Amino acid sequence: MLTGNVVDSVGNHIDVFEAVLLRADSSLVNGNIFSGGKFSIRIDAKEIRLLKISSLEYEERYVTLPTHMQTSSESTDTVNMGTIILTNSNNSLGEVSVTARRPVVKLTGSSYKVDVAESYLKDAGDFNDIMRRIPGVFVDPKGTIAVMGKPRLLVFLNGRQLRNNSELGTLKSSDIKSVEIDRNPSAAYSASSDAVIRITTVDAVQDYIRLVAYNKTSFSRTLSNRSTFSLKGKNERLNYFANTGFDTQGLKQYDAEDRNVWIDTDSIITHRRSTLWQRNNTFFLRSSLEYAFTPKHLVGIGYNMSLTNGDMDKEQDFTNISAKTSPENIYSVSDNLSKTKTHNPFVFYIGNFGKNTLETYFDYYRSVLDNRQNITENGSNNVWQSFADTYSIVGAVIDLSVPTRFVNLRMGIKLSYMSDKGVYTASTQSEQHTMREDDTHAGYLILSRNIKKFSLSSGLRAEHEYSKLYGYHNSYTDTTYLNFFPSLSIGYTGGGIRSNLSYSRRIYRPTYSQISPKNIYIDPLSYSVGNPSLQSTLVDIFNLSLQKGNLYLSLSHERYSNIRAQVSLLDTTTVPSRIKFTYANIPQAYNLKAYLMYSYDIKLLKGSLTALVTSSSMKYRDVVYAKPQDLSVYLKANAEATLWRGASVMLSLYYINSHYNNLIYSEGYFNTSLYITQRLLKDNLTIAIGAEDIFKTYNPNNWRQQMS
Structure with a gap:
């Protein structure tokens, strides 16, 4: 047992404070909130190094424990740490509310x-x-x-x-x-x-070295396992970390999907039932070194890499009903083998110059994918396709924060160059080569200031991008963008309520697959092809938020220009007719969203509730696809309770109703899951049992679409 007194600089007892025990790497062991200037903490773990004392309006205090208490938890003696003095903090607080339970x-x-x-x-x-x-x-x-x-x-x-x-x-x-x-x-x-x-x-406050071997085994229809070995520590000004391991993830999934697509008098209704087996084996390495030349200047380097071999087998039963042909059943078996290699070196520097802070980050990321898929339809028709893709990006970030007497400034420059080279080969067509290059330069400036109960912030971001998509013999797009993105925020705090009114502009650019004109086989009844003429989407967002305690509510209005939407068309040139997926721009669309979040921690029960309600308005080629009165509703709720020492149970619920998602009408579904956890051997062993989708109601793939 560890006891002691906590006083201020003139010897008065501090009414409310927190006392916690820490390991050398600053990870928390146990502790509590105390009152009356006295504390008493039970010691039930080894490797405890520090006692941390903190209280509002006072500087935190770290006290090193006696040596015999750092290496053993067997002693039943009571150790009195005496009187610990906290000094006043230079930071003054406005409205302060102290409760006995720390909000999560x-x-x-x-x-x-x-x-x-x-x-x-x-x-x-x-x-x-x-x-x-x-x-x-x-x-x-x-x-x-x-x-x-x-x-x-x-x-x-x-x-x-x-x-x-x-x-x-x-x-x-x-x-x-x-x-x-x-x-x-x-x-x-x-x-x-x-x-x-x-x-x-977490940050380390004392020198230490720690070796950790970790293994996590799970079973959900099939076995998964992750084994890792990590080294982390601190030696004066040097922090180091290395983590390596082998991860084998298995997945067995049963899936059903219904599609309904029609154009005028012609239509296709497809039904699919499938069983999927997947196994990914990954070797990975994560490492970093940080060195503090002075307490205010830190430089770091790191390297991450991974090697993944994947194997996915799928059995699918299709039923195809067309308005112009008789129903047809197709049985499909596929085998997908993939190899992925990633490399990610990085360096960074963080410096404090008085009150100013400079942060710089430079990194390079490269991913090489080799994927081959073999499909057999109805036991005789063989289809194969392969993807070879090399994705790389070089990035540089410089951020500077400058607080002044009148206004706080934050500014920065961000540069990146991205290339994505892909080769697609299939049994049904010739080899297709495409490459995308993006060269982006961005700069921003943010000004902010607090005036009594008001907080004001304004920002401007400029992005210049050169984007090019081309193949061996032709160029599909060659575009230069220059866009400005203003933002404005006004906040007010009073009466226990915090309110905020803001405006911002954003841009959503097409992805590589959305603009690449490759004809990609999906299944016997559908394929996809990109649209090189696809434009970026601009959106203006107005948002009002209110917060009181653990309750948060926001209302937002979003206006979209050239919103991208997936379009489903009928390809009647094949037998049977197939669904063709591509993308198109819709001139305008509107969303009105209400978002609510509440978190609670009541005695032995804790959890949260989140809700998002969206009203959309969308018209495409004089056809109305989404009406304001047709609301989409997302709900997430979870509740967790303590059963006994080291044991807990959590119930999780996710629900979405039937609604329009751009041009597609998706059927509603919900998912209820249960998790039971038991920690043993002083928290070194954790046994968890989870039941996902208890009532078998999770089915996100049911949709229909009408195109004219």
């Missing part, structure tokens, strides 16, 4: 920050286990992360943009300090993104 989610304007290191989430498991518990975020069975209503996502780890989000798979909940979700990014971020996730890992 902190809301600030358009973003919300999740405290991981000092909450129950530190024992959640890996990164995906944390994200399942964060409101407004979805994690699918393959581990893909999405933000509700925000499909264009950027992820940053300690200020560095991730080129491959699989890097997140190596993070454990004990490594993470906080996760911040920004639903309305500032001008500092690419105008083609509409959401940003910022992840911050």
